[in-house]
Amino acid sequence: MIDPATAAPGPVAAEIERLLVAALAPTRLAVIDDSAKHRGHAGHDPRGESHFTVDVEATAFAGLNRVARQRLVNRALADLLAERVHALAIRASAPGE
Known part of the structure; x- marks a missing residue:
């Protein structure tokens, strides 16, 4: 369910997926790591995995x-x-929207 554009999800992205699956049982979920787009900006974490987009569909x-x-x-x-x-x-x- 991790975004297919990300070949190997990092541990934070994997944890986001795990938590959302457990809480919402989504029918669709993409976790997108946007951290590289924010390099040098406030809040950027040099470890990476600090900025994300989640696209989630759930009943x-x-x-x-x-x-x-x-x-x-x-x-x-x-x-x-x-x-x-x-x-x-x-x-x-929600499904069907």
Whole structure:
């Protein structure tokens, strides 16, 4: 489920995937490491894996607005967001949208 453009996902990307699968049972999930685009910017971590986009589709999002969907994702990733991930872009949808 890791973004196919990323041949070997790093440990943070793999943990994001694991946590989202456990919390949301997504029907589609892409975890995209955007860290290289932010090299030299505030929040860039020289270890890498600091900026991500997640594109997630899950039935858990049905009937929820954008903010409620993002809160579900943020709750699932709370520890990583507090300790390791500087920025997270979220595209969340329900099946059929």
